[in-house]
Amino acid sequence: MIGFLIQRILQALLVIVAMSVIVFLGVYAIGNPIDVMIDPASDQALREALIHRYGLDLPLIQQYFVFMNNMLHGDLGESFIYRLPVLSLIFSRFPATLELALCAMLIATCLGIPLGLWAGYKPDALSSKAIMAFSVLGFSVPTFWVGLLLIMTFAVELGWLPSGGRGPTANVLGMNLSVTSLEGLSYIILPALNLALFKLGLLIRLTRAGTVEVMSSDYVRFARAQGLSEGKVVGLHVLKNISIPIVTVFGLELGSTLAFAVVTETVFNWPGMGKLIIDSITVLDRPVMVAYLILVVFLFVLINLAVDLIYGQLDPRIRVKASS
Amino acid sequence: MSEAVLSVQDLRTQFKTRTGMLNAVDGVSFEVGRGRILGLVGESGSGKSVTGYSILGLIEPPGLIAGGEVLLNGRDITRLKGDELRRVRGAQIAMVFQDPMMTLNPVLKIGTQMIAAVRAHDRVSRRTAWERARDALAKVGIPSPEERLDAYPHQLSGGMRQRVAIAIALLHRPAVIIADEPTTALDVSIQGQILAEVRRLADETGTAFVWVTHDLAVVSSLADDICVMYAGRIVETGAAADVIASPRHPYTAGLLASVPAEHEPGERLPQVPGSTPSLSDLPPGCAFAPRCFKAGPACTTTPPIQKFEDGRTALCHYPIESNSCQPLSSTSTTYRSAS
Ligand SMILES: Nc1ncnc2c1ncn2[C@@H]1O[C@H](COP(=O)(O)OP(=O)(O)OP(=O)(O)O)[C@@H](O)[C@H]1O
Ligand code: SF4
Ligand SMILES: [Mg+2]
Numbered sequence: 001m002i003g004f005l006i007q008r009i010l011q012a013l014l015v016i017v018a019m020s021v022i023v024f025l026g027v028y029a030i031g032n033p034i035d036v037m038i039d040p041a042s043d044q045a046l047r048e049a050l051i052h053r054y055g056l057d058l059p060l061i062q063q064y065f066v067f068m069n070n071m072l073h074g075d076l077g078e079s080f081i082y083r084l085p086v087l088s089l090i091f092s093r094f095p096a097t098l099e100l101a102l103c104a105m106l107i108a109t110c111l112g113i114p115l116g117l118w119a120g121y122k123p124d125a126l127s128s129k130a131i132m133a134f135s136v137l138g139f140s141v142p143t144f145w146v147g148l149l150l151i152m153t154f155a156v157e158l159g160w161l162p163s164g165g166r167g168p169t170a171n172v173l174g175m176n177l178s179v180t181s182l183e184g185l186s187y188i189i190l191p192a193l194n195l196a197l198f199k200l201g202l203l204i205r206l207t208r209a210g211t212v213e214v215m216s217s218d219y220v221r222f223a224r225a226q227g228l229s230e231g232k233v234v235g236l237h238v239l240k241n242i243s244i245p246i247v248t249v250f251g252l253e254l255g256s257t258l259a260f261a262v263v264t265e266t267v268f269n270w271p272g273m274g275k276l277i278i279d280s281i282t283v284l285d286r287p288v289m290v291a292y293l294i295l296v297v298f299l300f301v302l303i304n305l306a307v308d309l310i311y312g313q314l315d316p317r318i319r320v321k322a323s324s
Numbered sequence: 325m326s327e328a329v330l331s332v333q334d335l336r337t338q339f340k341t342r343t344g345m346l347n348a349v350d351g352v353s354f355e356v357g358r359g360r361i362l363g364l365v366g367e368s369g370s371g372k373s374v375t376g377y378s379i380l381g382l383i384e385p386p387g388l389i390a391g392g393e394v395l396l397n398g399r400d401i402t403r404l405k406g407d408e409l410r411r412v413r414g415a416q417i418a419m420v421f422q423d424p425m426m427t428l429n430p431v432l433k434i435g436t437q438m439i440a441a442v443r444a445h446d447r448v449s450r451r452t453a454w455e456r457a458r459d460a461l462a463k464v465g466i467p468s469p470e471e472r473l474d475a476y477p478h479q480l481s482g483g484m485r486q487r488v489a490i491a492i493a494l495l496h497r498p499a500v501i502i503a504d505e506p507t508t509a510l511d512v513s514i515q516g517q518i519l520a521e522v523r524r525l526a527d528e529t530g531t532a533f534v535w536v537t538h539d540l541a542v543v544s545s546l547a548d549d550i551c552v553m554y555a556g557r558i559v560e561t562g563a564a565a566d567v568i569a570s571p572r573h574p575y576t577a578g579l580l581a582s583v584p585a586e587h588e589p590g591e592r593l594p595q596v597p598g599s600t601p602s603l604s605d606l607p608p609g610c611a612f613a614p615r616c617f618k619a620g621p622a623c624t625t626t627p628p629i630q631k632f633e634d635g636r637t638a639l640c641h642y643p644i645e646s647n648s649c650q651p652l653s654s655t656s657t658t659y660r661s662a663s
Contacts, residue, residue: 216384217426217429218421218423218426218427219426219427219428219429219430221377221382221384221421222419222421222427222428222489223429223437223440223441224382224410224413225380225382225413225414225418225419225421226413226414226418226440226441226444226492226495227410227411227412227413227414227415227441227444227445228410228414228440228441228444229407229410229444232440232444236432236436236440237429237432240429240431240432241429241431244431314431315431316430316431316433316476316478316479317430317431317476317478
């Protein structure tokens with residue numbers, strides 16, 4: 001187990017270093033941030049001073065090493081625009097995105113698994129076909145369009161829920177969260193639903209496919225031959241088997257939701273990390289972009305590691321391979 | 325003659341396929357008495373496994389039981405549904421499946437699966453269930469059963485898994501156990517142990533067995549009676565020793581002839597000349613006709629069930645006659661193996 005962990009952590013470090021090079025090169029190639037930062041009419045001396053201050057006159061390789069050195073000391077630079085340390089800037093937006101992503105995952109899981117189980121258990125029922133049709137909609141209709149539709153229906157027409165923004169927050173464990181109050185919840189419902197839709201479609205299909213496969217297996221037939229009830233067959237055999245792919249997808253989806261809730265955050269004017277990165281790209285705020293992308297890589301690596309560990313717990317066959 | 329514990333009457337199981345209905349089990353009838361062992365023999369694809377599944381009501385779409393009765397202690401279990409059926413399965417009639425690699429769930433511990441099997445019928449604590457599972461494993465000769473309960477199926481050999489499956493079938497001391505080639509994955513000495521154990525069980529507890537196998541050596545040493553299956557039908561029945569000594573049906577004769585004299589126990593049955601017909605285009609009349617050395621003009625019509633005075637039957641127009649027995653009649657439908 002320890003060997004497995006060390007191996008995975010080394011792999012993760014390698015991925016992070018490789019990503020940092022790619023990100024750095026990519027962002028460097030986008031353009032000169034100085035042009036965006038200062039008035040084109042300002043004089044050359046001011047321009048040079050700024051370039052020098054941000055180290056933009058150094059050769060690329062040297063800029064990279066300076067950046068990496070700073071990063072190892074926990075310093076990811078300072079935003080050109082906000083004049084704030086990038087890390088604290090990103091982390092100030094993190095709770096908003098985290099709670100949005102978790103709410104979306106919660107909705108998708110709580111609806112997706114039961115619906116998928118039903119659709120897989122009774123594949124020929126009319127209700128199952130309706131569920132599957134819905135799941136196709138779930139991940140083929142564009143997110144922004146569904147978002148607008150939700151706003152039109154529930155905020156504008158019915159006036160039940162606010163159309164955007166975050167509402168009141170309360171401090172929980174050092175993070176500002178809105179899920180603790182009813183009013184806060186009313187703000188998060190629509191964006192969370194919007195974000196959940198794709199995952200819901202995915203989870204329904206995944207759960208259904210797994211259920212169909214397990215239900216037709218010899219060991220389910222054998223379980224029935226032993227007189228196990230249908231509830232036990234589903235609760236013991238099916239759930240345990242489908243939990244493996246579900247955990248994988250859950251992990252990947254959680255990562256990508258945290259990192260790229262951009263569209264939903266924009267449509268609902270939700271002040272999360274996604275909105276921050278979009279704003280930073282439009283103004284070429286290079287340190288924010290670089291730091292953000294590296295943090296995202298880090299996040300993915302971390303989630304994948306967690307998924308692998310849970311995976312090993314769930315599937316005994318993998319545990320053997322990993323330890324040998 | 326005591327009552328049969330299991331009486332299968334004119335069982336028909338069909339599969340809906342693109343090319344039409346397949347009659348995988350086509351009017352199968354047999355009976356097994358208390359403590360008797362019935363050997364069900366036949367080539368691959370003859371419908372032995374489907375017969376077993378049908379008896380327990382385990383046929384799933386596109387398959388369906390098109391007709392017939394399965395009387396378990398006189399009660400027709402093909403009519404049972406839901407919880408009534410569930411309470412019969414595993415408790416009164418159990419089945420050991422053919423493929424030991426597929427019958428246990430790979431992601432659940434042996435113990436978890438066995439405890440579930442115990443508690444499907446008995447309201448006992450997990451602890452008691454665990455103890456019963458352990459004892460059941462010990463009974464089929466599994467060394468250090470406590471450790472095995474904590475293992476996952478992939479940590480056990482095929483033979484070990486097959487014994488786990490047998491142990492599960494024995495858990496509730498059912499009246500009937502259908503064992504679908506349960507010893508094919510075992511080596512010869514273990515197979516001998518299991519067979520001896522099965523014989524003892526049948527004699528002592530009165531459990532009746534339907535023992536599906538390719539292995540005629542197993543049948544001759546273990547079974548009291550034999551049913552030979554071909555293309556979904558029972559073509560010959562009789563006491564095991566009699567059938568092996570002097571087969572009446574040309575197919576049985578073919579099966580026996582293809583066994584070398586120094587046949588090793590555990591060896592697979594060599595093929596009868598020709599190949600197993602596809603169920604989707606069986607010849608009219610006798611399904612065995614294209615491969616039969618005795619085929620004659622009448623064989624394009626459905627053969628009758630010929631009954632002989634020693635209680636044997638053969639589904640054939642021209643059964644092989646032995647000097648002592650002549651066909652009695654051609655009307656009986658059910659072979660009785662009850663003692
Ligand atoms: N799910 C199914 N769909 C369609 N046909 C099926 C299905 N299951 C079984 N059959 C058909 O039923 C026939 C009998 O199969 P079965 O498994 O009972 O044979 P068997 O005698 O057990 O053979 P083996 O010795 O190889 O186990 C086969 O010809 C097969 O084509
Ligand atoms: S009925 Fe005819 S073809 Fe069929 S087994 Fe008997 S002799 Fe052979
Ligand atoms: Mg079979």
